[in-house]
Amino acid sequence: MTGRVAIAGLGPGDPRLWTAEVRDALAEATDIVGYGPYVARVPDRAGLAKHASDNRVEIERATHALALAAEGRRVVVVSSGDPGVFAMASAVFEAVEARPSAFRDLEIRVLPGITAMLAASAAAGAILGHDFCAINLSDNLKPWAVIEKRLTLAIEADFACAFYNPRSQARPEGFGRALALMQAACERGRLITFARAVSTPEEHLTTVTLDEAVPEMADMRTVVLLGSSRTRRIERPGRAPFVYTPRSVPE
Amino acid sequence: MTGRVAIAGLGPGDPRLWTAEVRDALAEATDIVGYGPYVARVPDRAGLAKHASDNRVEIERATHALALAAEGRRVVVVSSGDPGVFAMASAVFEAVEARPSAFRDLEIRVLPGITAMLAASAAAGAILGHDFCAINLSDNLKPWAVIEKRLTLAIEADFACAFYNPRSQARPEGFGRALALMQAACERGRLITFARAVSTPEEHLTTVTLDEAVPEMADMRTVVLLGSSRTRRIERPGRAPFVYTPRSVPE
Numbered sequence: 001m002t003g004r005v006a007i008a009g010l011g012p013g014d015p016r017l018w019t020a021e022v023r024d025a026l027a028e029a030t031d032i033v034g035y036g037p038y039v040a041r042v043p044d045r046a047g048l049a050k051h052a053s054d055n056r057v058e059i060e061r062a063t064h065a066l067a068l069a070a071e072g073r074r075v076v077v078v079s080s081g082d083p084g085v086f087a088m089a090s091a092v093f094e095a096v097e098a099r100p101s102a103f104r105d106l107e108i109r110v111l112p113g114i115t116a117m118l119a120a121s122a123a124a125g126a127i128l129g130h131d132f133c134a135i136n137l138s139d140n141l142k143p144w145a146v147i148e149k150r151l152t153l154a155i156e157a158d159f160a161c162a163f164y165n166p167r168s169q170a171r172p173e174g175f176g177r178a179l180a181l182m183q184a185a186c187e188r189g190r191l192i193t194f195a196r197a198v199s200t201p202e203e204h205l206t207t208v209t210l211d212e213a214v215p216e217m218a219d220m221r222t223v224v225l226l227g228s229s230r231t232r233r234i235e236r237p238g239r240a241p242f243v244y245t246p247r248s249v250p251e
Numbered sequence: 252m253t254g255r256v257a258i259a260g261l262g263p264g265d266p267r268l269w270t271a272e273v274r275d276a277l278a279e280a281t282d283i284v285g286y287g288p289y290v291a292r293v294p295d296r297a298g299l300a301k302h303a304s305d306n307r308v309e310i311e312r313a314t315h316a317l318a319l320a321a322e323g324r325r326v327v328v329v330s331s332g333d334p335g336v337f338a339m340a341s342a343v344f345e346a347v348e349a350r351p352s353a354f355r356d357l358e359i360r361v362l363p364g365i366t367a368m369l370a371a372s373a374a375a376g377a378i379l380g381h382d383f384c385a386i387n388l389s390d391n392l393k394p395w396a397v398i399e400k401r402l403t404l405a406i407e408a409d410f411a412c413a414f415y416n417p418r419s420q421a422r423p424e425g426f427g428r429a430l431a432l433m434q435a436a437c438e439r440g441r442l443i444t445f446a447r448a449v450s451t452p453e454e455h456l457t458t459v460t461l462d463e464a465v466p467e468m469a470d471m472r473t474v475v476l477l478g479s480s481r482t483r484r485i486e487r488p489g490r491a492p493f494v495y496t497p498r499s500v501p502e
Contacts, residue, residue, distance in 0.1 A: 016275070021267040060499075077384065084372045086498075090380030093495040097485055106485055112365045112371035114270065121335045122361035129341030131401055133410060134382035142500035150408045152381055156405040159384060234348055236355055244344040245308075247337075249393035 003069035006076045007083040007092055009113015010041055013200035017114045025076050025111055033065040033112055034078035058091035064102045066095055082115035086136045086164045116223040117162035120195030124205055125191060125242035129226045130161040151178060155185045160245055161226040166218040176215040181212050182226060191227040193243055194218055207243050253492040254320035257327045258343055259333040260364015261292055264451035276327050276362055287327035309342035317346055317354045317499045333366035337387045337415045367474040368413035371446030373457055376493035378444060378476045383411040388429055402429060406436045411496055412477040417469040427466040433477060434461050442478040442496055445469055458494050
């Protein structure tokens with residue numbers, strides 16, 4: 001049995017959103033590697049070694065997973081959401097590139113999962129039903145000026161926008177600046193949805209207009225969806241509205 | 252038992268990419284509604300009525316599904332990929348809005364799936380591992396000028412870009428115009444990946460530089476991924492390269 005690495009997406013929280021491919025990879029694994037809270041989502045069983053690490057040590061974690069595979073282990077690196085969207089897949093390939101002789105011939109597969117923005121869009125209705133973009137608002141790995149430029153151009157393009165990592169204790173100000181930029185660039189009635197912990201018992205969705213939005217509506221468990229100029233809300237008495245973007249743009 | 256509609260994503264092809272939530276909804280359904288080839292992906296069983304329709308009749312299909320639910324049926328509308336990404340979810344909400352008295356109180360849920368661009372990015376490596384956008388290149392429902400504007404701004408923002416519906420027999424010219432725009436706006440060595448029929452027996456991935464790309468590399472079963480300026484290729488002798496976008500943008 002040769003070693004291999006699968007980088008698997010656990011979706012936003014509920015195991016019912018795992019794909020069968022991910023479930024099977026977890027069942028066949030000898031080792032699970034990942035950020036502690038995601039590793040904890042995988043049930044314990046005999047013969048399964050779990051390697052939980054802290055946040056923000058992605059390259060060390062990726063290198064550890066690759067080294068275990070090079071020893072012949074069947075390793076699954078777990079991410080929340082989809083591993084290819086602001087998660088572990090790019091970190092693993094960065095680690096492969098950094099050590100050409102060690103890891104390049106390993107079997108490495110990315111197993112997609114349900115990413116937070118698509119779970120949030122579905123829970124609200126279909127906010128991302130037309131052209132859209134995804135922007136990571138953390139400035140850990142890129143300058144804030146790049147975030148502002150991308151946000152400005154995305155609004156000019158009239159994309160619906162999904163914002164990952166809008167706000168953390170270490171970065172409390174950034175989202176307020178992004179929100180102020182949106183409020184200056186968009187019409188007052190533009191819809192914005194704050195989707196927290198989708199598919200978990202703590203799930204909470206709030207849709208407001210941009211002039212009603214305040215930075216405190218987001219935290220580190222929230223994905224924020226800014227509608228395009230065409231995004232609409234279907235009100236339903238006593239129930240959450242449907243929020244969706246139509247498929248067409250008029251001439 | 253009251254009627255309800257679930258709009259379910261069947262992923263790019265392989266049933267191993269279905270979520271458990273989608274599998275369970277299909278098992279409990281009385282009626283499956285959708286475009287013929289997607290309805291055909293759901294196994295037959297006693298008590299299950301399958302309603303296959305032609306392409307491009309999304310609103311009629313959505314209204315039919317809602318009418319069945321209003322009669323008390325448990326309806327699953329099937330989409331390929333994720334129903335919220337250029338698929339049936341927005342069409343269902345358009346149909347709800349068009350008939351306020353009939354459908355607004357129905358239970359309607361969107362069950363996310365693996366959308367084509369994320370399956371393609373995973374099959375190649377992690378092309379969409381940094382900020383990115385998704386653009387539908389079909390001009391059936393929006394003017395071509397909107398597509399060109401969005402594409403131009405997306406390249407200026409240095410998003411990786413996923414293009415859905417790049418080319419069909421009814422619209423053979425559009426993708427060539429989009430490709431010429433990319434070739435004029437990006438450096439020659441920018442990577443572009445043509446991912447056809449991912450997760451099916453016909454899966455075929457091709458990654459080339461923009462100056463090597465020709466329109467005939469895309470067809471109606473292809474999703475096209477244009478890398479950002481940072482997207483890289485890790486060559487592997489005798490095997491497909493890994494193509495990925497690093498997580499960081501330098502100062």
